[in-house]
Amino acid sequence: MAIIEINDVSFAYERDPVLEKVSLKVSKGDFLAVLGPNGGGKTTLLKLILGLIKPDKGSIKVFGEKPGKYSKNIGYVPQYSYINKNFPLSVMESVLMGLTKKKLLNFKYTETDKSRALETLDKVDMSEYSDKQIHDLSGGQRQRVLVARALLSDPDLIILDEPTSNIDPYGKFCFFTFLEELSREKTIILVSHNINVIATKINRVACVNRFLYYNSEPVLTKEMVEILYGTHDEHVCSFGKYFSDDFTHMEK
Numbered sequence: 477m478a479i480i481e482i483n484d485v486s487f488a489y490e491r492d493p494v495l496e497k498v499s500l501k502v503s504k505g506d507f508l509a510v511l512g513p514n515g516g517g518k519t520t521l522l523k524l525i526l527g528l529i530k531p532d533k534g535s536i537k538v539f540g541e542k543p544g545k546y547s548k549n550i551g552y553v554p555q556y557s558y559i560n561k562n563f564p565l566s567v568m569e570s571v572l573m574g575l576t577k578k579k580l581l582n583f584k585y586t587e588t589d590k591s592r593a594l595e596t597l598d599k600v601d602m603s604e605y606s607d608k609q610i611h612d613l614s615g616g617q618r619q620r621v622l623v624a625r626a627l628l629s630d631p632d633l634i635i636l637d638e639p640t641s642n643i644d645p646y647g648k649f650c651f652f653t654f655l656e657e658l659s660r661e662k663t664i665i666l667v668s669h670n671i672n673v674i675a676t677k678i679n680r681v682a683c684v685n686r687f688l689y690y691n692s693e694p695v696l697t698k699e700m701v702e703i704l705y706g707t708h709d710e711h712v713c714s715f716g717k718y719f720s721d722d723f724t725h726m727e728k
């Protein structure tokens with residue numbers, strides 16, 4: 477079953493196209509890595525899928541409907557840097573915010589809400605931290621809490637935007653192992669400019685750099701490697717085109 481169907485989509489914020497002729501199909505059970513250089517259009521693609529912006533051309537269906545209609549069925553995990561570390565918020569409160577309809581400040585969460593939140597924290601191995609302040613956690617632990625928040629409404633699709641950008645190598649390893657387990661029950665889109673995610677058990681890969689290149693196998697195509705290492709003609713870096721010879725100083 478197709479969870480996301482993007483057909484021939486183009487989008488520009490102003491005059492220059494950010495995405496052009498993009499087509500992508502994400503099926504139930506996929507664990508898709510979306511890679512690409514800075515400014516390549518990854519976040520823009522996410523915004524289109526979430527229905528926050530509309531394509532200039534082409535069509536997008538999410539769960540067979542217009543993007544946004546089934547947003548409750550999507551768990552979105554932002555980069556952890558978006559958390560205000562100075563704001564007093566416990567782990568439990570942070571997870572409860574995942575009950576999308578219950579975000580009003582004066583809303584009282586029920587005991588059922590709280591026990592569901594605790595169960596969800598348990599899934600990410602964080603239940604013993606429920607009373608701790610979010611700013612007292614390590615980067616990897618905080619990331620797990622954000623995943624718990626996204627999982628609380630039991631969505632079918634989880635979208636993670638650069639989830640490990642501030643996590644150390646061991647924390648990354650643990651987090652990716654956790655995602656591999658999660659991918660057995662959820663459809664996952666993992667957005668990153670770190671090509672190391674290819675080493676995890678993803679089963680599809682896409683590379684976005686204005687155009688979208690897709691591989692139904694979990695390996696980078698030659699075209700993707702050229703884009704990710706900045707040697708491709710279509711590279712949208714504003715400093716101009718790179719040539720592989722520029723990298724001759726790098727250790728072989």
Ligand SMILES: Nc1ncnc2c1ncn2[C@@H]1O[C@H](COP(=O)(O)OP(=O)(O)OP(=O)(O)O)[C@@H](O)[C@H]1O
Nearest residue numbers: 489490494512513514515516517518519520521669
């Ligand atoms: N709201 C906006 N208004 C105008 N231009 C924008 C806006 N948001 C993004 N852009 C531009 O669109 C292009 C793609 O941005 P986008 O954030 O989608 O890239 P990205 O692949 O997610 O990059 P990064 O890896 O750096 O997060 C960039 O050139 C960016 O400057």
